[in-house]
Amino acid sequence: xxxxxxxxxxxxxxxxxxxxxxxxxxxxxxxxxxxxxxxxxxxxxxxxxxxxxxxxxxxxxxxxxxxxxxxxxxxxxxxxxxxxxxxxxxxxxxxxxxxxxxxxxxxxxxxxxxxxxxxxxxxxxxxxxxxxxxxxxxxxxxxxxxxxxxxxxxxxxxxxxxxxxxxxxxxxxxxx
Amino acid sequence: xxxxxxxxxxxxxxxxxxxxxxxxxxxxxxxxxxxxxxxxxxxxxxxxxxxxxxxxxxxxxxxxxxxxxxxxxxxxxxxxxxxxxxxxxxxxxxxxxxxxxxxxxxxxxxxxxxxxxxxxxxxxxxxxxxxxxxxxxxxxxxxxxxxxxxxxxxxxxxxxxxxxxxxxxxxxxxxxxxxxxxxxxxxxxxxxxxxxxxxxxxxxxxxxxxxxxxxxxxxxxxxxxxxxxxxxxxxxxxxxxxxxxxxxxxxxxxxxxxxxxxxxxxxxxxxxxxxxxxxxxxxxxxxxxxxxxxxxxxxxxxxxxxxxxxxxxxxxxxxxxxxxxxxxxxxxxxxxxxxxxxxxxxxxxxxxxxxxxxxxxxxxxxxxxxxxxxxxxxxxxxxxxxxxxxxxxxxxxxxxxxxxxxxxxxxxxxxxxxxxxxxxxxxxxxxxxxxxxxxxxxxx
Numbered sequence: 001x002x003x004x005x006x007x008x009x010x011x012x013x014x015x016x017x018x019x020x021x022x023x024x025x026x027x028x029x030x031x032x033x034x035x036x037x038x039x040x041x042x043x044x045x046x047x048x049x050x051x052x053x054x055x056x057x058x059x060x061x062x063x064x065x066x067x068x069x070x071x072x073x074x075x076x077x078x079x080x081x082x083x084x085x086x087x088x089x090x091x092x093x094x095x096x097x098x099x100x101x102x103x104x105x106x107x108x109x110x111x112x113x114x115x116x117x118x119x120x121x122x123x124x125x126x127x128x129x130x131x132x133x134x135x136x137x138x139x140x141x142x143x144x145x146x147x148x149x150x151x152x153x154x155x156x157x158x159x160x161x162x163x164x165x166x167x168x169x170x171x172x173x174x175x176x
Numbered sequence: 177x178x179x180x181x182x183x184x185x186x187x188x189x190x191x192x193x194x195x196x197x198x199x200x201x202x203x204x205x206x207x208x209x210x211x212x213x214x215x216x217x218x219x220x221x222x223x224x225x226x227x228x229x230x231x232x233x234x235x236x237x238x239x240x241x242x243x244x245x246x247x248x249x250x251x252x253x254x255x256x257x258x259x260x261x262x263x264x265x266x267x268x269x270x271x272x273x274x275x276x277x278x279x280x281x282x283x284x285x286x287x288x289x290x291x292x293x294x295x296x297x298x299x300x301x302x303x304x305x306x307x308x309x310x311x312x313x314x315x316x317x318x319x320x321x322x323x324x325x326x327x328x329x330x331x332x333x334x335x336x337x338x339x340x341x342x343x344x345x346x347x348x349x350x351x352x353x354x355x356x357x358x359x360x361x362x363x364x365x366x367x368x369x370x371x372x373x374x375x376x377x378x379x380x381x382x383x384x385x386x387x388x389x390x391x392x393x394x395x396x397x398x399x400x401x402x403x404x405x406x407x408x409x410x411x412x413x414x415x416x417x418x419x420x421x422x423x424x425x426x427x428x429x430x431x432x433x434x435x436x437x438x439x440x441x442x443x444x445x446x447x448x449x450x451x452x453x454x455x456x457x458x459x460x461x462x463x464x465x466x467x468x469x470x471x472x473x474x475x476x477x478x479x480x481x482x483x484x485x486x487x488x489x490x491x492x493x494x495x496x497x498x499x500x501x502x503x504x505x506x507x508x509x510x511x512x513x514x515x516x517x518x519x520x521x522x523x524x525x526x527x528x529x530x531x532x533x534x535x536x537x538x539x540x541x542x543x544x545x546x547x548x549x550x551x552x553x554x555x556x557x558x559x560x561x562x563x564x565x566x567x568x569x570x571x572x573x574x575x576x577x578x579x580x581x582x583x584x585x586x587x588x589x590x591x592x593x594x595x596x597x598x599x600x601x602x603x604x605x606x607x608x609x610x611x612x613x614x615x616x617x618x619x620x
Contacts, residue, residue: 098603108568110561110596112603117557142310142475143557143578172607 025093025100034152035087037132039080046076092150097172099139099165101148113148116172117141121165123158137161192268194259198302198320201258202251260318262332267307269316279316283337285309287450288477291326291443298441305329310476310580330445334430337447353426353433356494359484363467364420367485368413370461372545377409420484427497434482450474451498452555452581454482456491458546470494473581499552505531505538510548513589516570520589530587535609537577537602539587549585551577553602553609561599563592575599 049072058066085105093100098114118139125135135158139148153161217224231239250273258271267281288308297303302320309316321329327350335348368374381402388398418438426433431447455471462468468491470483482498483491492504510529517525527543537556540548556577563573573595575587590598 097607106565108561108563110599111558112560112599113558114603114607116607141557141578142580143584144582145560145576145578145584146558147560148558 025095027091027093027100027102030087030090030150030152031154031157032087033132033134033154034090035084037128037134037152038083038087041128042076042079042083046072046079050076087152090151094161094164099148101150111146111148113139113141113146114172115165115168118165118169121162121169123155123162125155125158135159137165139165192261192263194261194270197255197258197260197318198322198325199255200300200302201320202248202255204251204320262329262336264336267333269318281307281309281316283333284339286333286337286447287474288447288479289330289333289445290479291330293323293437293441295439302326307333308474308477308479330443331430334445334447338430351428351430353428355424355426356497357425357483357486357490359420359423359486361421363485364417364423367462367467367469368417370465371412371459372461374409374413377405377412381405381409416484420481423484425483425494432482432498434479444479446472446474446477446479452551452579453583453585454495454499454550456488456495456504456548456550458548460544472498473579473583475580475582477581495550499536499550502535502550502552503533504548504550505533505536510538510540513572514591517572517589519570520567520572525589528588530590532598532602532605534605537585537587537605539577539585541586541588551579551585553605555579556602556606556609559599559602559606561595563595568592575602577602 050069053072054066054069057068082105086103089105089108090103092102097116098112100110100112102108102110119142120140122138122140123135124138129135129152133155134152135155136149136151137153137158138150140146141148150158150161253273254271257273258269260270261268265283267283269279269281271277271279286307286309290306290308291303292306293303297320300320301323303323303326304317304319305321305326306317318326318329331348331350334351335344340348384405385398385402388401392398419440420436421438422436424433424435426435431445431450434442434444434446436442451472452475453473455473457469457471458467459469462485466488467485468483468488469481469485470491471480472482473480483494486494495504496502509531511531512529513525517528521528524543527541527546529540531538535552537551537553538548540546557580558578560576560578561573562576567573567589571592572589573592575590575595575598576584577586578584587595587598
């Protein structure tokens with residue numbers, strides 16, 4: 001179509017495109033910032049919980065009861081691994097006419113949104129995300145069921161994506 | 177969209193004439209305080225009774241003397257402060273006594289227009305006009321207008337929405353309507369008798385009432401269980417009969433006309449190209465007679481019934497009119513899921529089926545009560561593929577197609593490779609299907 005190639009992604013594709021072979025679209029993985037943030041949050045919360053479960057029963061009922069702390073500790077280790085698998089599963093691709101978002105490890109989900117159907121593109125960034133220099137891009141279509149969000153992007157990349165999506169959306173606009 | 181014309185519009189814009197609603201309207205509002213009282217009495221019956229015994233005739237009279245004029249004043253003021261006006265591109269409603277509220281409804285975005293006449297309104301010769309536009313709420317209805325005025329206004333709004341010039345719009349008049357189908361009352365009654373829901377509720381009542389009686393011997397408990405059950409049975413049989421009585425489907429250049437109702441008459445209009453999905457529903461007991469029920473989804477509209485009951489061939493011809501260029505795929509064209517899908521959804525996997533033609537995405541589900549959903553490719557907003565761990569082990573996946581009416585149509589348990597191909601091709605078809613869609617202003 002009239003607009004340029006979808007491969008001018010350049011800046012923030014720190015994860016690197018995965019397998020750009022044949023007709024496969026140029027997938028872009030998420031930058032590692034999201035994984036870092038989620039792991040830190042996990043360690044902070046579960047670390048506190050581990051401490052609490054170790055100290056409270058250990059001091060009140062005897063040192064043997066401190067073994068309860070192994071439970072949140074195991075959860076922490078498991079979560080550490082799971083977060084990476086989940087983070088790895090997230091990827092998106094800008095094709096000539098639509099945006100592809102793929103995610104999920106056990107429950108895999110792949111969403112295609114044609115640019116012409118986008119009603120609104122949102123860039124959001126909460127206080128914790130901002131501290132880590134992250135932003136998410138959310139696409140809205142006229143269907144509420146459309147669940148197209150790309151989390152944990154570099155703010156510059158998020159803005160580039162937003163501007164590009166808006167521009168493409170205008171070029172191919174179609175209503176309901 | 178109208179950017180080049182804006183400046184001229186502003187310069188020599190004809191004066192907007194504001195109109196008021198029908199003078200009967202205050203009476204409708206006057207019910208509000210009475211309804212509040214009744215609601216309070218029902219909510220707390222003991223207290224209400226105690227208060228009632230304390231009331232003497234004089235205090236009752238005084239109360240009435242205060243309440244009635246207050247209610248009348250409230251009704252009069254809300255009527256006085258409600259105006260509406262039709263401009264070239266908008267319907268403007270200005271309302272609110274304390275909190276002013278102005279709604280500008282863009283006419284080319286109209287998804288449906290309904291003229292409804294509740295029983296009392298029929299007696300008074302007035303009607304309610306409601307416009308369905310995405311994002312509007314219930315306040316944006318014009319209640320009440322004179323019955324003739326409501327019809328004229330509907331015709332004018334549709335003419336302007338269709339793109340007729342503002343000067344001629346109110347002379348265009350009501351577009352001629354051609355009757356396509358009328359459901360005979362006998363057929364409707366039989367079809368409702370053959371619906372499982374009524375019998376289910378009645379059966380529930382027949383089992384629950386003796387059980388509760390033997391268990392508790394308390395009349396109140398039995399009543400508390402029986403009344404909702406019989407109420408639900410009544411709503412799904414008599415209630416539906418009254419609402420769907422004399423169901424008439426007409427076709428006009430303005431779109432689809434649906435008129436129905438025994439006590440409350442409703443006249444719905446769905447302009448062309450607004451239908452997002454159509455569902456053909458075939459309950460088990462209707463199958464021998466070859467009847468189907470047709471439902472539709474329009475964005476921002478709560479109306480969802482197109483035909484309460486009709487023979488299949490007739491229903492299919494109606495669907496072909498509602499979704500131009502679409503033919504309902506025959507049962508053989510629907511491809512069932514692969515046999516290994518039976519490990520994901522044991523018996524019911526046989527009910528699923530999918531057919532994709534160049535115009536429509538058709539997915540069926542249900543084994544006893546079959547339901548076939550049709551989505552024109554032009555109405556698809558996004559496509560999703562979802563695969564759970566159990567499904568991946570069996571090599572199947574679900575494909576969801578989202579439409580603007582906040583409904584998703586799902587093709588369940590497709591072969592994984594087929595689903596992936598479907599995801600790609602459906603997005604492509606959704607994009608290209610849009611090109612030959614009709615404009616919002618369908619007469620231009």
